Amino acid sequence: MPTDKQAYYKNSRLKQMRAFCQVVRCGSVTLAAQKLFLSQPSITLQVQALERELSTTLFERHGPTLKLTPDGEALFSLAEPLVRGIDDLHTNFVSQSGRLESGELNIGAGESTILYILPEAVSRFVKAYPGVHLRLFNVTGRDGLKMLKADEIDFAVGSMLEVPEDISYQPVVTYDPVLIVPPGHPLAKIKKVTLEHISQFGLILPPRHLSTWGMVKYVFQQHNLSFRVTLEAGGWEVIKKYVEMGMGISIVTDICLNGCEKLERIPLKEYFPQRDYGLVLRKGKFLSPQAQRFVEMLIEVYQDRVAP
Structure with a gap:
């Protein structure tokens, strides 16, 4: 039978590992404390105690930035699945028993x-x-x-x-890439629309940190062309609405088109990859x-x- 001292040691080690893994996941002691409903000093003490017991340094500390040392990376790869397994034990046990309710x-x-x-x-x-x-x-x-x-x-x-x-x-x-324009737009009257045609009109695109912007930029650069964005808008529904209003044209994937829109669609598979x-x-x-x-x-x- 384990002694009280051994039980306390094992419980403390689990708390230390849990605090350490949460700091790594969050990249911040403050955020880790919030996730574990503990104080920031408590998290810091848990990590420091773990470092003392293992006689190593787990983080490189440069102001608010935390970066794992090689020993820290090795410990995280070992500890993370163990901590996650303990924390998810009940849910996984129920599920493995054939119950997903x-x-x-x-x-x-x-x-x-x-x-x-x-x-x-x-x-x-x-x-x-x-x-x-x-x-x-x-x-x-x-x-x-x-x-x-x-x-x-x-x-x-x-x-x-x-x-x-x-x-x-x-x-x-x-899904396939398409150009959407409002009814009666000049591009809707052209038999074969090219990138050069598109470059003459303002585009409505999702925010530039999302993948659509990068894809459009790459394709135009490959053809030594520039493009102009008149409006950034989040979400295909918003973009479709503003195109319908005549505020610009857009390049979307046909995932968002259901046939009920007041839009003209022009295939762009020749220029843009499937998404x-x-x-x-x-x-x-x-x-x-x-x-x-x-x-x-x-x-x-x-x-x-x-x-x-």
Whole structure:
């Protein structure tokens, strides 16, 4: 039987590891304290105690910036799955027992993905597992990756052009690029629209930190052309509305077009690549059974349109 001293030691070690892993995920002692509902000094003391016991330095400290030392990186790779396994023990036990009627699932996705990609999978999942608390976070780009790396979401769904080394991306469905213009627009009367034609008109695009802007910039640069943006707007629904109002034209994927819009659509496959949407995961992240089941359902929804 373990002694009281041994039990205390094991409990303290778990607290230290949990504090250390949360600091790494959040990149901040302050944020880690908020996540664990502890004070900032308490988190600092836990990490310092762990460093003393292991006779090493886990973080390089330069003001508010924390960077893992080589020993810190090695410890995190060992400790993170252990801490995560302990913290998720109850949920995973229930799920492994064949019961998916409880637990939670947190998914990050942009507005367009939530509106156009996820509805069918969400509907199927909620009907099949009404006891699972499903939350959709409307996040894109850097904000979504930040939540993913901090384990605030199980995974994200969206489109990625550049994939960071610590992230894995699995395409699920592919859509075609199109130019949308209001009815009667000069471009709608041209038999074969070129990039040079498009460059003469102002574009309405999503914010520049999102992937669409980078893709448009790259394609125009490849053809030694420039483009002009008259309006930045978040979300395809907003963009479609302003194009209908005659405030500009836009390059979108046909994911957002349902045929009810007062718009002319012009194919752009000759210039722009198809756009895939898929699963964005943190490498090494353990997916809960709830997350695994949702992923299966999402793939089932689009099994006839799986990206090549």
